[in-house]
Each structure stands twice: as C-alpha cells, then as structure tokens.
Amino acid sequence: MKIKTNLAAGALCLAVSVIVWILIPYQIGEVAGGTITSDARLFPRMFTVLMGSLGIVLMVMSLVFHKEVIKEIQVNQEARVLGYYAIVFVFTILIPVCGFLIAAILFVVASLIYLKSRNKWHYIASVCVTIAVYLAFSKGLGVRF
Amino acid sequence: MDMFLQGLQNFMDFRVILFSVVGMSVGIVFGVIPGLAANIGIVLFLPVTYVMEPIEALLMLLGIFCGATYGGSITAILLGAPGTNSAAATVLDGYEMTKNHQAWKALMTALAASVVGGVISALLLLAAAPTIASATIKFAPPELFTISAFGLSVIAAVSGKNFWKGLAGGAIGMLLSTVGSDTMSGKTRFLFGNIKLSTGLSMSAVLLGIFAMCVILDKTRELFDQNQEKIEKITFSHEDRLSWKEIVGCTPLMLKSSLIGCIIGIIPGVGAGIASILSYNEAKRTSKTPEKFGTGFIEGVAAPEAANNAVTGSALIPTLTLGIPGAPAAATLMAAFTIHGLTPGPLLFKTSGSQMYSIMIGFLFLNFAMLLIGYVMCRFFVNVVRVPSEVLIPILTLTCIAGAYSEAGSMIQVYTLLAFGLMGYIFSLVKIPSIPIVLGFILGELSEFNFRRSLVMSDQSLGIFFKRPICVFFIVLTFVFIFTLTADTGKLKAKFKKGRES
Numbered sequence: 001m002k003i004k005t006n007l008a009a010g011a012l013c014l015a016v017s018v019i020v021w022i023l024i025p026y027q028i029g030e031v032a033g034g035t036i037t038s039d040a041r042l043f044p045r046m047f048t049v050l051m052g053s054l055g056i057v058l059m060v061m062s063l064v065f066h067k068e069v070i071k072e073i074q075v076n077q078e079a080r081v082l083g084y085y086a087i088v089f090v091f092t093i094l095i096p097v098c099g100f101l102i103a104a105i106l107f108v109v110a111s112l113i114y115l116k117s118r119n120k121w122h123y124i125a126s127v128c129v130t131i132a133v134y135l136a137f138s139k140g141l142g143v144r145f
Numbered sequence: 146m147d148m149f150l151q152g153l154q155n156f157m158d159f160r161v162i163l164f165s166v167v168g169m170s171v172g173i174v175f176g177v178i179p180g181l182a183a184n185i186g187i188v189l190f191l192p193v194t195y196v197m198e199p200i201e202a203l204l205m206l207l208g209i210f211c212g213a214t215y216g217g218s219i220t221a222i223l224l225g226a227p228g229t230n231s232a233a234a235t236v237l238d239g240y241e242m243t244k245n246h247q248a249w250k251a252l253m254t255a256l257a258a259s260v261v262g263g264v265i266s267a268l269l270l271l272a273a274a275p276t277i278a279s280a281t282i283k284f285a286p287p288e289l290f291t292i293s294a295f296g297l298s299v300i301a302a303v304s305g306k307n308f309w310k311g312l313a314g315g316a317i318g319m320l321l322s323t324v325g326s327d328t329m330s331g332k333t334r335f336l337f338g339n340i341k342l343s344t345g346l347s348m349s350a351v352l353l354g355i356f357a358m359c360v361i362l363d364k365t366r367e368l369f370d371q372n373q374e375k376i377e378k379i380t381f382s383h384e385d386r387l388s389w390k391e392i393v394g395c396t397p398l399m400l401k402s403s404l405i406g407c408i409i410g411i412i413p414g415v416g417a418g419i420a421s422i423l424s425y426n427e428a429k430r431t432s433k434t435p436e437k438f439g440t441g442f443i444e445g446v447a448a449p450e451a452a453n454n455a456v457t458g459s460a461l462i463p464t465l466t467l468g469i470p471g472a473p474a475a476a477t478l479m480a481a482f483t484i485h486g487l488t489p490g491p492l493l494f495k496t497s498g499s500q501m502y503s504i505m506i507g508f509l510f511l512n513f514a515m516l517l518i519g520y521v522m523c524r525f526f527v528n529v530v531r532v533p534s535e536v537l538i539p540i541l542t543l544t545c546i547a548g549a550y551s552e553a554g555s556m557i558q559v560y561t562l563l564a565f566g567l568m569g570y571i572f573s574l575v576k577i578p579s580i581p582i583v584l585g586f587i588l589g590e591l592s593e594f595n596f597r598r599s600l601v602m603s604d605q606s607l608g609i610f611f612k613r614p615i616c617v618f619f620i621v622l623t624f625v626f627i628f629t630l631t632a633d634t635g636k637l638k639a640k641f642k643k644g645r646e647s
Contacts, residue, residue, distance in 0.1 A: 006310075009575040013313045020320065029332045040327035040334060043593040044320060051316040057309055069307075069576060078574075080369045081362050085567065088542055092559050100550075104543055111539035115368060122536050129540050133547055141196050143551040 005069045010058030017052030024048070087111060100145035101134045152502025155200060156510070161503070164201045165511055168208025169518050175209065176216020177526050178537070182229045183213035183474040185360055188352040189541070191481055192548035199485040200500055204507040206481050210474055211263055211457050211511050214417055215519060218255040218450055219526060223248060231417030231453040234425040238438060238445025245441045246385060253387040254443050256519040258399050258450035263512030265403040266410060266458025271505045277466040278494035286598035287609050289468075289490070291619035293592035296413065296469035297585065298623040311581040314572070318585020321346060322593075329597050341557045348480045350549045350558040351586060354565025355579045356477070357545045361538055362570050368534045391443060398428055398444055399451040406455025413463050413626075416472040417453035424452035458508060465489050465501070468591065473580045479587055490591075 028041045061067045087110055094103035108126045117123070137143045155161070168190070175186035186209040194202030217229030222239035235255060242251035284292070297315060324335045325345030336342045402424040409420035428448035429438040438445045460471030461478070468490040470476040479489050487497050494501050549562040569579055603609035610616045 003574060005574075005576040009310050009313065009572075009577050012571070012575060013317075016317075023335070027337070028327075028334045040330045040332035043589075043596075044323045044334060047316050047320040047323065047589070051313060051320060054309055054313040054316060058313065061309065071574065071576060073574065074370075077366055077369050081365050081570075084365045084538075085362065085570070088546075089563060092546065092556070092563060095550075095559075096556065100547070104547075108539040108543065111542070112535060115365070115535035115538065117533070117535040119533075122533065126536055126539060130543060133540070133543055137547045137551055141193065141551060143547070144554055145550070 003071045006058045007062035010055045013055030020048045148498040151499040155503040156506045164205040168205035169212040172209035172212020173216035176213035183210045187477045192551045200503045215259040222251045234421040234449035241441030249385040250387045254446045255450045258447040259454040260516045261399040262403040262451035262455035266455040267509040270458040281491035284491045286595040288615045290595035291616045295619045295623045296588045310577045314577045314581035315585035318582040319589030322589030347558045350561035354562040355569040358566025359569040395447040402448045402451035403455040406452035407459040410456035410459030413469045417456040420452040420456045421449035424448045
C-alpha cells in the first residue's frame with residue numbers, strides 16, 4: 001500500500017488543529033478583563049493555527065503542485081507491528097492487576113511467542129533479565145510497583 | 146578560578162567517576178546496536194538517574210552521548226552497517242579494512258580518532274562555555290524569546306528535506322508544551338479532567354514514547370520484514386595492529402577533522418552525521434593519495450571519527466549557554482539537565498557554576514576514559530550486535546515502561562508513553578520527523594513564557610523585539626538560518642551519495 005505522505009500528514013495536521021481549536025474554549029478558562037499577557041488561550045491558539053496552516057501547505061503541495069513523497073508499507077507487516085503494540089497495552093493493563101513482576105514475565109514470554117522465537121535459551125535469558133530489571137528498579141532505585 | 150577548583154573537587158568523587166564510566170560503557174553498547182543511538186540510551190537511562198545527584202546523573206548521560214557516538218563506528222567497521230548515522234562515512238573505508246583482514250587496526254584507528262576529537266571538543270567546551278555564558282548573562286526576556294525562536298528555527302535544519310513536515314512537528318511539540326497549568330494566569334490547559342496533568346506532560350515519558358517506542362516498533366517491523374542473517378562470532382588476528390607511526394601520521398588529519406567537527410557542533414541542529422561526511426570529503430580532497438579513499442585507507446576512518454566525536458562537546462556550547470540544542474541528541478540532554486534542576490540558558494553558569502565546571506571537567510575525563518574502555522572492552526562490545534532482536538525488543542519495551550513508571554510511581558506516565566509511542570508510530574508512517582516535536586516541546590514553554598514577560602516589560606507593545614539590537618540580530622539569524630542551512634545540507638548529502646555511488 002502506498003501512502004502519499006505529504007497529503008496524509010497535511011490532512012492529519014489540519015484535522016488535529018480543527019479538533020484542538022474546538023476544544024480550546026472548553027479546556028482553557030478565560031481571564032475576565034484579561035490582557036494579552038494573561039490570556040492562557042493565546043499560545044495554544046497560535047500553535048494550533050500554525051499547525052493547521054502547515055497542514056494546508058502540505059496538502060496544497062501534494063494536490064496542486066504534485067510534490068509528493070510516497071511511502072510504501074506492507075499492511076500485513078504494519079498489522080503485526082500493531083499486534084505487538086496491543087501486547088504492550090495488555091501488559092500495562094495487567095500491571096495493576098497482578099503486579100509488575102508477574103505481568104512483565106507474562107509480557108516477555110508472550111512477546112517471544114509472538115515474535116516467533118523457538119530457542120528455549122531466549123525465554124530463559126529474557127525471564128532472567130526481566131527479574132533483573134525488576135530488582136534493579138525496585139531494590140536499586142527504590143521504585144514501588 | 147574558585148568555581149573551577151570547586152568543580153574539580155566535586156568531580157573527584159568515586160560515585161561520579163563510576164557512573165561516568167558506566168554511562169560511557171552503556172553508550173558504546175547502544176552505539177554498537179544498529180537502530181539504537183545516543184538518544185535512545187539517554188531517554189532509557191534518564192529515569193534511572195532520578196535517584197542520583199545531578200552531577201552523577203548528567204555525567205552518566207553525557208557518557209552515553211559520547212560512547213554511542215564512538216560505538217556506531219564498531220558496527221560500521223565490522224558489519225558495513227553504521228550503528229548510528231554519525232558513522233555513515235566510516236563504513237566506506239572501515240568495512241573495506243575489515244575485508245582486508247585489518248578489522249582491529251580500523252577499530253583502534255576509530256578509537257584513537259574519537260578520543261582526539263572528543264578531547265579537543267571537551268577543552269573547547271571548558272574554555273568557551275563560561276565565556277559565552279558571562280556574555281549572555283545580561284539577556285532579558287526579549288533576548289531570551291528571540292533566542293528560543295532561533296532555537297525553534299533549528300527545527301528547519303534538523304528536518305532536512307522534510308522542511309514543512311518538520312515545522313508541523315515543531316508546532317505539534319509546541320502545542321503539547323501548553324498542557325498543564327499556565328504560569329502567568331494560573332488557568333489549566335488541556336487537562337481533560339485529569340488533575341495529574343496539571344504539572345504538564347512528563348518529559349521523560351514523551352521522550353521515551355517518541356524515540357524509544359518508535360525504535361522498538363521499527364525493530365519489530367524489521368524482524369517481520371526479512372530473514373535475519375546470523376552474525377558469526379567475531380575474532381581478531383594478533384598481527385592486525387595499529388602502529389605508533391600510523392597514529393602519528395594521522396594526527397594532523399585528526400586535528401583538522403576535529404576542528405571541522407567543533408565548528409559543525411556549534412551550529413545548532415546540524416549534528417555529527419554532517420560533520421563526519423564533511424570531514425571525509427575534506428580529507429579526500431586534500432589528501433596526496435585520494436585514490437586510496439574507499440579501498441580500506443586508514444585516513445578514511447580517522448577523519449570522520451575525529452569529526453563526529455568533536456561534535457559532542459561543541460554541541461553542548463549553544464545547548465548549555467543559550468538553551469539551543471547543538472545536535473539532535475543535545476535536545477534530549479537539555480531535557481535531562483532541566484529535569485535535574487539545571488535549566489540550560491544564560492543563567493545556568495551563574496546559578497550553578499561549580500556544578501557546571503564539574504560536568505565539563507567530567508566530560509573531558511569521559512573522553513580520556515573512552516580510550517581505556519574502548520581498548521579493553523571492544524572485543525566484548527562487538528558481540529552485543531549478535532543479541533537477537535526478538536530478545537532485545539521485549540527487554541527494551543520493559544525497560545521503557547519501568548522507566549516511565551519510576552518517575553512518579555504512577556501509571557499516568559506509562560499511558561503517556563504509550564500514547565506518544567502510538568503518535569510517533571503514526572508520524573513515522575507519514576514521515577513527520579520526531580526531533581522537531583521534541584524541540585518544539587522543550588522550547589515552546591520557554592518561548593511562551595519569555596514572550597509574555599517581554600510584553601509585560603513593554604506594556605503590550607511588540608516593538609520591544611525590534612528595538613533591542615541582540616533581538617534584531619537573532620531574528621535576522623533565524624531567517625538566514627532557515628533559508629541557507631537546509632539547502633546546504635540537502636546538497637551536501639546528495640553530493641556525498643553521488644560520490645559514493647561512483
């Protein structure tokens with residue numbers, strides 16, 4: 001699958017800027033009788049307009065001037081990458097449920113299976129490193145998981 | 146002088162020296178592994194440094210910075226694939242030397258050149274930074290704002306071909322910097338009902354997400370993309386040595402390349418990659434035997450390696466004195482300095498003079514230590530490249546998440562990391578570069594704060610930025626920088642590629 005990156009990036013920036021512009025009045029309070037220096041909305045609006053303008057520039061470059069940078073992606077591959085990301089997400093959900101160490105060990109084992117590792121020493125080494133990382137953070141740095 | 150002596154005394158502490166050496170070793174490992182770089186090492190170890198004293202923490206991270214810059218040459222020489230982009234030029238002659246059974250000579254040449262370049266830039270940092278800082282001490286908010294704006298123009302330089310996308314990334318970063326409480330009015334911005342965001346987005350979680358998670362996902366993609374070639378154990382011949390005569394013969398070239406690297410490093414946003422290419426081209430141009438370049442010539446390794454390590458110290462000069470990152474990795478170091486209470490900028494040397502001298506002296510020590518660490522550990526570091534990606538990927542992910550969590554003991558940082566990781570992934574698909582996002586995130590808050598303070602000074606008049614000579618200078622410099630430097634780096638890289646293909 002080919003992505004027209006200028007068009008896609010431009011559309012993304014424009015869409016995000018529109019959403020942020022709509023959100024600003026709801027997320028940022030207004031100071032009554034305020035001046036430009038006390039206006040908390042000023043810079044968010046400026047940055048939003050800048051982002052939206054650049055989005056339009058990118059779209060014009062693509063659609064009008066036909067200056068485009070094409071990126072080719074393999075959908076299957078990207079789906080697998082997102083699959084790994086989903087495993088990471090599940091790991092973070094499990095941390096408060098069964099504790100960091102158990103969740104981490106389950107995560108590395110699941111990752112190795114997903115990444116098609118068949119070498120038992122990979123599993124052993126990864127679990128050992130996981131325990132070492134846990135100990136380094138919990139005992140060495142005093143982090144309370 | 147008193148601050149220098151106090152700084153030296155603070156540095157001469159066992160823990161400081163130990164963590165410096167650890168950082169250097171870790172940095173070399175990160176440089177060796179293709180796809181990982183100084184940035185990743187710095188952001189991964191940033192959470193580890195929270196429990197350390199600032200000097201220990203920052204020297205450890207600087208050790209990673211220096212070590213990774215050198216470490217990239219190891220894979221460049223042995224495998225023909227640069228571990229970091231700063232070692233791209235080293236491949237040309239380094240890998241040829243390996244094919245000619247001179248791998249150890251190439252590695253030692255790279256090490257010697259890296260040390261020479263690093264020491265020269267460290268001495269420059271020690272001499273120049275306090276001088277520049279004393280000149281900038283009188284900068285007021287208008288000057289600080291125009292400096293931040295110039296720093297934001299660096300975004301154009303680091304974006305290269307993706308100029309408009311780089312600016313868009315910078316705008317996104319600046320927008321993200323507004324999350325939290327507004328310092329002037331006290332109003333909250335973009336909290337979405339989550340009070341834990343009132344202090345703003347966690348810088349380390351943002352950096353971990355944008356850099357580290359993206360690299361992890363890239364490595365995952367590579368794993369599914371191709372059959373990985375098994376890398377055999379690498380051994381060296383005892384006959385393959387670098388002689389003193391060869392070192393002495395290369396010394397003038399290493400000194401010249403170091404000078405090139407120092408100059409490039411001071412120019413914000415350019416980085417070690419350009420320095421190594423420039424110095425390689427210059428060495429070939431001025432050589433008595435240019436035909437030998439590309440065939441396994443020792444000077445073809447010495448020149449780029451001296452230059453890329455010379456960037457490390459000189460890049461810290463604008464970073465620490467003006468708050469403008471001199472190299473992409475310096476942007477992450479800026480974040481590290483800020484987190485440890487040493488905000489880069491004109492006031493840094495005034496408020497934390499002795500600590501800064503400790504760090505600069507430690508930086509000089511790091512480059513000398515690189516000689517010993519590199520010589521002793523080279524044979525072991527080379528085998529790090531054999532660690533399978535399927536083991537590396539989950540371990541790196543785990544370290545990222547533990548690191549993000551450790552900042553405040555809260556899952557909010559972990560979710561921030563995941564969100565920015567996904568954002569970085571989407572941006573990589575549409576080729577929006579990540580460094581501008583980080584630069585925008587760091588400099589956005591500074592620029593907003595100083596802009597509004599300037600308007601308070603001038604009673605809401607924008608004319609203040611055009612009445613002060615230093616402000617005008619930086620405004621002009623900003624426009625000149627955007628238009629000239631981006632064009633030059635594009636042409637330079639194209640010329641280098643053309644030369645390489647011929």
